Amino acid sequence: MAQSKTKFRYDEVIARDISFNLTKANVHKHWFNDDPWNTIWLTAILAAVPEGERWGLRAVAKLLNKVKDPGIRETGVAFCKQERIHAREHDVMNDLIIEDGLPLDKIEKPFAAGFEFIKKHVSTEMQGALAASAEHFTAIIASVFLEHPEAFKDTDPEIVNMLYWHFVEETEHKAVSFDVFTDASGNHFAAYLRRVFGMASMTALGAPVISISVAYLLWHDKQLTNIPSARRMFETLFGEPGIMRNIGKLYLPFYRPSFHPWDDDNREVINVWKSAYEKSGDPAEAYQVFCGWIQNQKPAKASKKHNSPFKAFSSEKAEFIDA
């Protein structure tokens, strides 16, 4: 079996076909801790997930016949299966959020049109580079939340079970589209330039589109003046868990010529969830085992803990696991 540079075995990418019990009863428009601003920034990203994942899997699938390494080809197929199932579950969740009054459909449509444009007008190789870039973003979000399950302290357990299954699989396959693109492109300088251009364009287009979507949803939901909720969102982004605080450390390495997604080797974190799921077949049980493991890791990491500028708003989160 072929291996990537950190000895990640390609046969470790497994599509777990789980249907979550997402219903009107547990998915409402402020599903993330009943907090409007936190919900809206993450939901604006989730609006792009179903179409984005379907486009990404097609971009990878189109390159597979150019891939020389049979291990990478095999894992590319598993990646496509995973993304198809993720899209299906996020479709259910997004539809429920729309039903409860947050107009995600208004955001989904331009995303879908954008992906359609890329499919028609962008070369197969460039789409591969864009897919590798998009996967790097999902891997960043997944790695930060995997370290901080307490961020979803007041979120419905079934939503959390679904999100952590997705975070685990996004991490598990974080190198697949990268390896497919690199193998199919021949790993030469032109391929490096294409990869870097893909990431720069994805960032330049994605950041304003997500920001405008967040502003629109906040306006529509009459939350623009909800300052306490705004502070909680900034805490999530820049304090703890700190998606944006960690962005330089996690995002910028992609531009190095020698970069590989498994340079940041966080298999230890997902392996806990994976082996618990393998034993029980239950994502809820796997999540509980995973949380217990994270709790045991906390003392070791406490000395490195970030001094949050928003600490006053996050103190209660630290008690999440003990509660």
Ligand SMILES: [Fe+2]
């Ligand atoms: Fe996914």
Ligand SMILES: [Fe+2]
């Ligand atoms: Fe993915």
